[in-house]
Amino acid sequence: MQQAEPQSFDRVLSSMCTEPHPAAREAAERFLASNPGDPATYETVASLEDRAVELLAALSDHPNPGSAAGYVTSGGTEANIQAVRSARNRHDAADPNVVAPESAHFSFRKAAELLGVDLRTVPLESDYRADLAAVDAAVNASTALVVGVAGTTEYGRVDPIPELTRIAHDAGAMMHVDAAWGGFLLPFTDHDWSFGDAPIDTLTVDPHKFGRAAVPAGGLVARESAALDALAVETPYLETRSQATLTGTRSGAGVAGAVAAMDALWPDGYRGAAKRAAGNAAWLAGALDDRGYDVVDPELPIVAAAVPDEEFTALREAGWKIARTGRGDLRVVCMPHVTRSGLTAFVEELDGIRE
Numbered sequence: 001m002q003q004a005e006p007q008s009f010d011r012v013l014s015s016m017c018t019e020p021h022p023a024a025r026e027a028a029e030r031f032l033a034s035n036p037g038d039p040a041t042y043e044t045v046a047s048l049e050d051r052a053v054e055l056l057a058a059l060s061d062h063p064n065p066g067s068a069a070g071y072v073t074s075g076g077t078e079a080n081i082q083a084v085r086s087a088r089n090r091h092d093a094a095d096p097n098v099v100a101p102e103s104a105h106f107s108f109r110k111a112a113e114l115l116g117v118d119l120r121t122v123p124l125e126s127d128y129r130a131d132l133a134a135v136d137a138a139v140n141a142s143t144a145l146v147v148g149v150a151g152t153t154e155y156g157r158v159d160p161i162p163e164l165t166r167i168a169h170d171a172g173a174m175m176h177v178d179a180a181w182g183g184f185l186l187p188f189t190d191h192d193w194s195f196g197d198a199p200i201d202t203l204t205v206d207p208h209k210f211g212r213a214a215v216p217a218g219g220l221v222a223r224e225s226a227a228l229d230a231l232a233v234e235t236p237y238l239e240t241r242s243q244a245t246l247t248g249t250r251s252g253a254g255v256a257g258a259v260a261a262m263d264a265l266w267p268d269g270y271r272g273a274a275k276r277a278a279g280n281a282a283w284l285a286g287a288l289d290d291r292g293y294d295v296v297d298p299e300l301p302i303v304a305a306a307v308p309d310e311e312f313t314a315l316r317e318a319g320w321k322i323a324r325t326g327r328g329d330l331r332v333v334c335m336p337h338v339t340r341s342g343l344t345a346f347v348e349e350l351d352g353i354r355e
């Protein structure tokens with residue numbers, strides 16, 4: 001087979017993944033042949049996973065990081081599916097439902113279909129955050145889970161997590177926060193999103209996005225171990241007796257890479273990266289606004305702007321990896337590999353197209 005080289009990140013503006021930290025790359029390679037799904041056999045990677053959960057719990061202000069329940073998933077999708085599954089298993093409704101804002105990630109649609117729960121999506125406020133009155137009207141005695149997003153995929157918005165948690169718990173439902181992308185940015189903002197801000201039950205946070213781990217490394221963290229116990233099945237042929245994960249064999253590289261990245265970057269490295277990303281997003285939003293585009297104010301470092309189809313297409317043809325939101329806005333995610341000089345080149349290209 002001809003050796004294929006990975007693509008450069010130079011013109012990648014639409015991705016929530018980024019270049020792994022060098023320490024993550026190195027650790028991932030060392031642990032390629034280990035399986036945290038079989039912890040009694042692969043003890044070293046199993047203890048690294050405990051460390052990963054502790055770091056993710058500390059980052060999300062868990063009351064007890066050293067004994068927090070959770071695991072390193074294959075990504076935000078698996079963590080969200082498992083949060084829905086756990087809440088469903090802990091609820092006794094015959095026809096359980098999940099209430100989520102329209103901005104919730106499409107992984108919840110997969111979860112609902114797989115798990116046979118009714119997904120009730122509710123409209124957003126004009127600021128792209130969950131509409132509390134609409135959520136309140138949608139929950140009922142069969143609601144097993146309410147979802148809030150801390151860093152929405154399209155516009156980087158943070159839902160009102162404490163208020164949503166109150167609505168969930170008043171209805172006898174669990175509260176899940178999806179911070180898959182935002183989790184490594186939000187500790188350096190004053191948003192309310194974490195275990196420290198509200199008694200949320202479960203949280204998704206992905207090291208393989210802003211955490212600079214190697215893919216695959218997602219994360220699920222729970223307030224109480226009962227949330228994970230509700231996922232456990234018996235495992236007759238393994239040395240350990242039960243397994244709470246969705247996948248069986250899973251990536252030791254993902255676990256080791258996540259720990260290496262977090263050990264290297266938490267908290268100061270991530271703080272610096274978050275600050276640079278915010279500066280870049282503000283700069284790009286300003287540059288697009290100066291040119292007369294309608295820009296959605298970047299609360300977290302995602303810039304969305306109404307750019308005409310012909311210009312969008314010309315940028316793609318020039319090699320820029322850009323994407324659009326559901327309603328057609330250009331969307332640029334200011335990940336750590338996105339630099340000011342890269343964005344300057346992007347805006348110059350746009351100026352050339354507009355001439």
Ligand SMILES: *Cc1c(COP(=O)(O)O)cnc(C)c1O
Pocket residue numbers: 016074075076077078080105107149151152153178179180181182206218
């Ligand atoms: C990226 C993302 C997901 C999905 O995560 P994967 O790692 O791609 O499976 C879920 N929720 C949010 C908010 C995301 O940004």
